[in-house]
Amino acid sequence: xxxxxxxxxxxxxxxxxxxxxxxxxxxxxxxxxxxxxxxxxxxxxxxxxxxxxxxxxxxxxxxxxxxxxxxxxxxxxxxxxxxxxxxxxxxxxxxxxxxxxxxxxxxxxxxxxxxxxxxxxxxxxxxxxxxxxxxxxxxxxxxxxxxxxxxxxxxxxxxxxxxxxxxxxxxxxxxxxxxxxxxxxxxxxxxxxxxxxxxxxxxxxxxxxxxxxxxxxxxxxxxxxxxxxxxxxxxxxxxxxxxxxxxxxxxxxxxxxxxxxxxxx
Ligand SMILES: [Zn+2]
Ligand SMILES: [Zn+2]
Numbered sequence: 399x400x401x402x403x404x405x406x407x408x409x410x411x412x413x414x415x416x417x418x419x420x421x422x423x424x425x426x427x428x429x430x431x432x433x434x435x436x437x438x439x440x441x442x443x444x445x446x447x448x449x450x451x452x453x454x455x456x457x458x459x460x461x462x463x464x465x466x467x468x469x470x471x472x473x474x475x476x477x478x479x480x481x482x483x484x485x486x487x488x489x490x491x492x493x494x495x496x497x498x499x500x501x502x503x504x505x506x507x508x509x510x511x512x513x514x515x516x517x518x519x520x521x522x523x524x525x526x527x528x529x530x531x532x533x534x535x536x537x538x539x540x541x542x543x544x545x546x547x548x549x550x551x552x553x554x555x556x557x558x559x560x561x562x563x564x565x566x567x568x569x570x571x572x573x574x575x576x577x578x579x580x581x582x583x584x585x586x587x588x589x590x591x592x593x594x595x596x597x598x599x600x601x602x603x604x605x606x607x608x609x610x611x612x613x614x615x616x617x618x619x620x621x622x623x624x625x626x627x628x629x630x631x632x633x634x635x636x637x638x639x640x641x642x643x644x645x646x647x648x649x650x651x652x653x654x655x656x657x658x659x660x661x662x663x
Contacts, residue, residue, distance in 0.1 A: 399570065402489035403480070411483050418475035418482070426467055426551060429591050433547040434460075437597045447597035448652070450620040451544035459541065460548050466538055467551035473558040474551070481566040491573045499573060507574045511565070511582055512633055514572075518564050519632040520641075526557065527626070535560070542594065545623050550590035589633060593619035602652055610653075612636070617653075618646055 437445055438454075455463075485492050493499065499507075526536035535556040542549040553561065565586075569579065592599060598617040604610050605617060612635055622629040628645045631637045638644035647653045 399484075399489055402484050402487050405487060406480070406483040411479060414482055415475055415479040418479050419471050422474055423468055423471040425587060426471060429587060430467075430547040430550055433591055433595050437595055437599075438546055445597070447595075447599045448617070449597055450617060451596065451624055453544060455542070455544065455546055460546055463542060463546065463548040463552040466553060467548065469555060470551040470553050470558040470562075473555055474562045477563050477566040481569050484570070490570050492569050492576055492579060493573060494576045496575065499575075503573075504575055504578060507572065508578045508581060510572060511568060511574060511578070512585075514568060515564060515582075515586075516631055516633045517637065519561075520630050520637040522560055523630040523632075524643075526560075527630075540623065540626065543623055544596045544620065545594035547591045547595045549594040550587070552594075585633075589614070592616055594623075596620065606653060617650060621645055621649055 437447060442449075481490055481492075484490050496504075523536075525531060535554055538554040539549070539552055539557060542552055545552075551558070565579075565582070568574075593614060593616050595616050598605070598615060598620075600610070600615050600617075605615065614629075614631060614633055614635060618629050618635065625645070628643050629638055630643055635644050635646075647655075
């Protein structure tokens with residue numbers, strides 16, 4: 399593996415790196431920009447989503463979120479470019495021949511990646527909330543109160559480095575189809591934008607039902623930006639529930655059992 403790393407032509411790596419940075423940044427501008435306009439940029443009576451935290455971002459906050467997110471694009475692209483080049487040289491666990499593994503392995507591998515990513519995110523996130531690490535690594539992300547879709551990648555560079563290395567490292571060891579990787583990257587970007595949108599865009603039946611009880615949406619992550627000491631995870635509520643850091647139903651009127659029962663009657 400180290401041999402492959404040393405065999406990557408530097409010029410080619412640089413081109414891949416620049417291209418990936420551009421793709422990540424453009425994708426961020428398109429998705430965050432669209433949701434910012436849909437939710438924050440139009441007359442509020444036209445927005446059919448649940449506004450979460452009260453208030454609006456303080457002046458200059460959106461510009462700051464964009465600046466940090468752009469710096470994050472440069473950081474996220476670096477390990478991804480290295481792994482992409484190693485893949486070209488045939489020395490990663492990424493495969494593109496669908497017959498290389500049984501078809502059932504495709505969804506299973508995606509599930510394994512998401513679970514491991516969620517676990518990594520939960521524990522590194524809790525680590526960054528330790529008194530000594532918080533001001534150095536994570537304070538930047540918590541300046542967004544309420545967050546907007548532009549806050550999706552608004553991290554201090556140290557936090558971005560921590561976030562950027564995990565998936566490329568997994569791709570060196572756990573076999574996954576290239577389509578699976580693209581699916582996870584798309585899901586990750588959408589989740590980051592949705593969870594910071596400041597509005598809950600999923601319908602109430604989703605939030606009250608099985609998906610909402612186990613999957614993270616904006617309503618869940620918004621509470622992390624509000625209270626700081628709860629709801630640390632990325633995709634699933636599993637780790638928060640297990641560790642006693644999950645809050646949700648007690649915080650929102652539309653999720654209270656008596657309210658749900660009244661509306662159903
Ligand atoms: Zn956040
Ligand atoms: Zn946090």
